[in-house]
């Protein structure tokens with residue numbers, strides 16, 4: 001597909017708008033002059049540019065940069081953009097495979113960028129013959145859990161102007177992956193909530209580090225389902241959450257640096273065994289943390305190699 005051809009069409013539209021307002025008229029005249037000189041294709045290449053970084057698939061966190069001052073919307077909803085043109089957004093676990101990013105550049109040019117996502121296959125298991133007693137929720141527990149959920153939701157709704165979300169994220173700890181994003185169990189034909197984190201198995205007490213800089217937006221030792229729970233705000237709606245922690249080193253409001261020890265692995269709340277459940281959100285949208293870090297196998301291999309090098 002020819003980008004210049006699309007932009008060429010948009011330039012004509014801009015010229016059409018040139019009669020409406022003084023600013024656009026000036027732009028129109030300028031473009032007309034350039035058109036006359038046959039230089040028009042240089043214009044969009046210089047002024048209208050966007051780059052996207054991320055996997056075009058369900059569950060992915062995307063990061064991008066456009067010309068400073070560009071207004072951006074995803075499927076018609078405005079996205080907040082940093083003063084120098086950086087932004088983030090996500091694709092839902094079961095998000096539409098055809099989405100649209102619209103960019104209105106500072107010079108008035110509009111670019112509509114269709115995004116075609118790859119469909120993900122999730123690990124779905126059917127579990128039958130569970131007694132109805134177990135299935136029945138306990139009202140006291142439910143009330144507690146609802147309060148916890150509201151608190152976590154509020155933390156994830158945080159908007160801050162930090163730009164830590166642009167960093168290259170690191171794993172908060174390394175080890176065997178024992179649970180993946182998107183997996184789901186169907187109990188007696190009733191679908192349970194999908195698992196939205198990536199689980200890394202580790203002993204209770206293993207140190208967990210911040211995957212990127214941020215500010216702690218929630219630090220609670222004893223939530224009903226998630227036990228010791230921490231949320232780190234990385235800015236512009238991007239957050240990390242850690243569940244089932246045995247110890248929390250930092251309190252809400254504290255700033256943390258990438259790689260800083262913030263907590264310890266545990267099996268608190270409802271957990272089968274000690275592990276870290278790491279989640280990444282874009283506001284309330286639950287994303288797959290593995291879309292923004294190198295594959296665990298690669299990281300483990302590098303760790304092994306650097307250990308061997310130290311010994312040698």
Ligand SMILES: [Zn+2]
Nearest residue numbers: 179197199277
């Ligand atoms: Zn988990």
